[in-house]
Amino acid sequence: MDAIKSFKGYGKISEIADRQFRRTTRRRLVLIAASAVVFLVILIAVVAAVSKRADGPPSAASVADSIRAMCSVTRYPSSCFSSISSAKGANQTRDPEELFKTSLTVAVDAVAAASSAAAGFQLPANDKRLAAALRNCGVLFDSAIGHLNDSLSLMTPAPGEPLLNASKIDDLRTWLSAAVTDHEACLDGFEGTTGSLRDKMEEAMANSTEYVSNSLAIATGIIGVMETLNFRLHRKLLSLSFSSARYPRWISGEQRRGLQQGAAAGWKPNVTVAVDGSGQVKSIMEAIDLVPQKSAEAFVIYVKEGVYEENVVVEKNKWNVIMYGDGMYKSMVEGKLNFVDGTPTFSTATFSVAGKGFMAIDMGFKNSAGPEKHQAVALRSSADRSVFFRCSFDGYQDTLYAHSLRQFYRDCDVAGTVDFILGDAAVIFQGCKILPRQALPNQQNTITAQGKSDPNENTGISIQGCVVRPFDDMTSPTYLGRPWKDYSTTIIMQSELGSVVKPAGWLPWEVGTEPPSTITYAEYENTGPGSSVARRVKWPGYNPLLSTTEASKYTVESFIKGGEWIPANVVQFQSSLG
Numbered sequence: 001m002d003a004i005k006s007f008k009g010y011g012k013i014s015e016i017a018d019r020q021f022r023r024t025t026r027r028r029l030v031l032i033a034a035s036a037v038v039f040l041v042i043l044i045a046v047v048a049a050v051s052k053r054a055d056g057p058p059s060a061a062s063v064a065d066s067i068r069a070m071c072s073v074t075r076y077p078s079s080c081f082s083s084i085s086s087a088k089g090a091n092q093t094r095d096p097e098e099l100f101k102t103s104l105t106v107a108v109d110a111v112a113a114a115s116s117a118a119a120g121f122q123l124p125a126n127d128k129r130l131a132a133a134l135r136n137c138g139v140l141f142d143s144a145i146g147h148l149n150d151s152l153s154l155m156t157p158a159p160g161e162p163l164l165n166a167s168k169i170d171d172l173r174t175w176l177s178a179a180v181t182d183h184e185a186c187l188d189g190f191e192g193t194t195g196s197l198r199d200k201m202e203e204a205m206a207n208s209t210e211y212v213s214n215s216l217a218i219a220t221g222i223i224g225v226m227e228t229l230n231f232r233l234h235r236k237l238l239s240l241s242f243s244s245a246r247y248p249r250w251i252s253g254e255q256r257r258g259l260q261q262g263a264a265a266g267w268k269p270n271v272t273v274a275v276d277g278s279g280q281v282k283s284i285m286e287a288i289d290l291v292p293q294k295s296a297e298a299f300v301i302y303v304k305e306g307v308y309e310e311n312v313v314v315e316k317n318k319w320n321v322i323m324y325g326d327g328m329y330k331s332m333v334e335g336k337l338n339f340v341d342g343t344p345t346f347s348t349a350t351f352s353v354a355g356k357g358f359m360a361i362d363m364g365f366k367n368s369a370g371p372e373k374h375q376a377v378a379l380r381s382s383a384d385r386s387v388f389f390r391c392s393f394d395g396y397q398d399t400l401y402a403h404s405l406r407q408f409y410r411d412c413d414v415a416g417t418v419d420f421i422l423g424d425a426a427v428i429f430q431g432c433k434i435l436p437r438q439a440l441p442n443q444q445n446t447i448t449a450q451g452k453s454d455p456n457e458n459t460g461i462s463i464q465g466c467v468v469r470p471f472d473d474m475t476s477p478t479y480l481g482r483p484w485k486d487y488s489t490t491i492i493m494q495s496e497l498g499s500v501v502k503p504a505g506w507l508p509w510e511v512g513t514e515p516p517s518t519i520t521y522a523e524y525e526n527t528g529p530g531s532s533v534a535r536r537v538k539w540p541g542y543n544p545l546l547s548t549t550e551a552s553k554y555t556v557e558s559f560i561k562g563g564e565w566i567p568a569n570v571v572q573f574q575s576s577l578g
Contacts, residue, residue, distance in 0.1 A: 066094035071214065073221035075454070079207070080214040083110075097163065101155050103215045107179075108148045110208035115141035117204040121197060129342050130197055133189040136346050137201060143354070143382065144182040144212065146316065147175040151215070169219065170458070170561055174384065174426065176216040177457035178404040181424040183209050184453050184485070185403065189344040213454055220456040269324075270299050275306035284312045284323075284333060291355075293317040303363065305330040311337060311350055314383070318355035325363040328392035328413060332364035338373035345398055349380035356405075358383040361570075366394040371417055371440045377401045381425070385565045388412055395420065396437070402427040402461070406560045410571050415471045419449035421461065422484065426560050428462045430573055435471035436478040436500055446507055448481030450488040455518065460489030462554040465574060468530065469498040482507040483519045483541075491546070491554045493524035494577070501530030506537050515539055522546040552577055 064085060071080035083106045084099060093099065118137050123130050151172050157163055183205055190198035271287045272279035279302075281287050287301045291314075298320045305326040312333055314321060325331025335350030337343045351365045358381070369376035378395040381388075384405035392413040393400045399416035402423035412432045414421060417439035421429075436445040447468070450461045461481075468480075478500045481490050505523070508515050519541035523533060533544035543550075556562035557575040566573055 063092070063094055066096070067099060070096055070099055070218060074214040074217040075456075076210040076214055079210045080218075083207075083211055083214075097155065100215070100218050101152060103211070103218055104148055104152050104155070107208065107211040107215050108145055108152070110211045111141055111144050111148065111179075114205045114208045115145075118201060121200060123197070124195065127193075127195075129344065130190075130193050130195070132342070132344050132347055133193060134197070134201075136189045136344055137186040140182040140186045140346075143316065144179040144208075147179040147182070148212070148215070150175050151219075167561070167564065172219040173216065173456075173458045174405060176212065176219055177424075177426075177454070177459050178382070178384075179212045180216060180454045180457060181404040181451065181459070183212065184424070184451065185346055189346055191345070192339065213456070216454060216456045220458075268300075269302035272302045272304065273308070274304040275308055276304075279304060283310055284308050285310055288312060288314055288318060288321070291318045291321055294319055296320065298322050300324075303331040307332045307334055309334050311335045312352070314351075314353035314355050314358060316354035316356075316382075320357040321353075321355060322359045322361070323363060324361040327362050328364045328390055330364070331362065332366055334366040334368055336367060336369045336373075337376065338367070338369035339375035340373045341369075345375040345377060345401070346380070346403075348375060348398075349377040349401060351378070352380040352382075353386065354382045356384040356386075357565075358386040359389070359567075359570075360387070360391050361389045362391070363388075364392040364394065366392075367396075367399065369396070371396040371438075371443075374418075380423075381405075381407055383407070387566055387571055389571045396439070398422055404459075406562075406565075408556070408560060408562055408566055408571075408573070410573055417445050417476065418443060419446050419482070419484070421447055421481075422449040422451065423461075424451035424453070424457070424459050424485075425461075426459045428464060428554075428556055428560055428562070429466055430464050430556070432463075432466045434463070434466055434468045436468070436474065436476065437471035438474040439476040443476060444507065445476045445478040446482045447479070448490050449484040450481065450490045451484045452487040452489050453485040455487050457487070460491065460520070460554065460559070462491045462493070462559055463495055464493050464555070466495045467498070468495065468501060468528075470500050474500070477502050479507045480505050480523075481521070482509050483515045483521065484509060486516050487518050487520070488515070489520040491520075491522050491524065491551070492526060493522075493546070493551050493554065495526050495531075496528040497526050497530035499529040503532070503535035504537050505533070506539075506542065515541060517541050522550070524548075524551040548577065 067084050068081055071077045074080045084102050087102045087106050115138060118134060121134060123134065154168055154171060187198065187202060271281060271290055273281055273284050273287050275282055284303060291299045294317050301321065301323045303323060303325040310333065333351050337348040339345055339348060350367050365379040367376040367378040375398045376395055378393045378399045380401035380403055382403040382405060386407050388409045390411045395416050397416065397418040397420065399420040400414050402421065402425040404425050407425045407427040409429045410431055413435060414432060415435040415437055417437060434447055436447060439445050448461050452459050479502055480492055506521060517540035521541055522543040524546040536544050552558060555576050556573055562573065563575055
């Protein structure tokens with residue numbers, strides 16, 4: 001690796017790089033224009049198919065035309081057409097809403113079938129790694145079915161409620177993106193296994209993988225564009241106005257006052273955890289067990305200062321949990337599960353949370369397995385609209401697994417080595433300290449590894465207004481990230497990049513290969529000695545000088561719609577580029 005050098009032309013790129021950037025931009029504009037024309041043709045076909053409604057039942061040919069037009073926006077049009085057209089009742093409507101709901105129904109059935117098939121797989125005796133991978137797939141299939149059912153429920157509004165608006169469409173895309181991620185995570189869990197079980201699992205998942213992708217494409221393509229053009233579905237589509245979301249609706253007035261004043265002011269928790277026995281329970285998991293299922297009210301857990309050596313799981317039916325401690329390095333949850341000792345990455349998390357509306361304040365999460373144990377997660381979040389404020393995440397490889405759905409991290413410390421911020425969530429880090437540390441000999445640090453596998457997912461990693469500096473006295477070469485999947489999306493903007501960041505900036509997933517042009521990697525208005533883009537990689541999917549318009553798409557307001565759900569009087573955040 002080249003030694004780090006200083007640059008007189010700080011913040012500028014060479015004429016050669018500038019010319020290449022302009023050529024790449026022109027190519028992208030041509031592709032975007034061509035795609036827009038094709039999509040408009042598709043949209044017109046769909047509109048025509050559903051607007052020519054005759055009295056009486058539609059003909060089989062007209063229904064087929066409607067389904068075919070709708071499926072033309074998907075990645076798998078053949079399976080889309082065959083699955084929807086053969087579904088019960090599908091031959092009786094040309095309504096795009098009903099056809100979309102049918103696509104969700106067939107996806108649910110396909111995931112259930114994959115789960116049933118997987119339950120019948122025979123495992124080699126005493127193969128703990130394969131058994132763990134299979135268990136994880138069961139959890140992930142259940143999660144995917146939940147996201148699909150949530151999407152179906154959203155398409156059946158209460159009386160007087162609009163069928164769709166911008167917020168609902170964003171929810172649809174988020175939940176269906178998470179269902180895609182669940183499928184990918186199932187297969188990822190077979191890393192390091194032997195035999196043919198992974199291939200059998202992939203075969204069992206073939207239909208559900210395509211059907212979920214099809215539903216996501218329809219939600220993204222047709223319904224989204226119809227809403228943009230104000231095309232009348234059955235009810236007038238409502239525009240979205242962002243609320244200030246000073247507090248989530250489920251936080252009471254007393255709790256709001258406590259959040260404003262802090263724990264020291266005596267904010268009354270539902271349960272207090274203290275390792276020394278001075279609380280109601282001694283372990284965090286005991287407190288989680290007390291949380292009611294699917295409660296619309298906040299359940300507040302206070303974790304007193306101490307080290308809690310346990311693996312904590314907040315299940316998906318544990319909603320609106322608020323957990324606060326005495327400080328990010330005082331109230332610590334610590335575990336040591338790891339990949340080398342036989343646990344799949346997904347299950348190594350010291351603390352894993354899936355229940356929506358989770359919030360952690362002044363807490364620390366650590367995996368102490370060490371660098372020689374490779375993948376060892378400190379925290380894994382699959383919790384929609386989860387918030388982490390003034391928290392620390394301490395580990396080496398795969399420290400923070402932002403697995404799926406919408407997440408926000410503010411004023412946090414994240415330390416690690418290889419891919420230490422990873423996952424396929426729509427996640428934003430603001431005001432955080434990102435701390436690469438000494439890795440194993442001959443190992444290179446990569447801060448991010450984003451896992452977007454489908455072009456229609458609304459996921460990615462956005463790092464805004466953060467600081468990248470060494471955690472310790474380190475010599476390991478450090479890069480901003482590497483693309484884990486074909487549509488990996490990572491934006492670093494308005495951050496201070498220390499000299500620890502190598503001039504090339506980014507690494508490919510495999511040494512000696514160039515990532516696919518479908519990735520979206522970019523930088524915007526970064527500062528510091530590691531921010532010069534003069535010697536950055538020249539990948540087609542990397543943009544060293546992102547425009548303000550494009551960068552604004554990865555802010556709290558635009559990317560995760562955080563103004564609707566981040567409690568602004570608890571967690572101060574920047575909603576735009578500023």
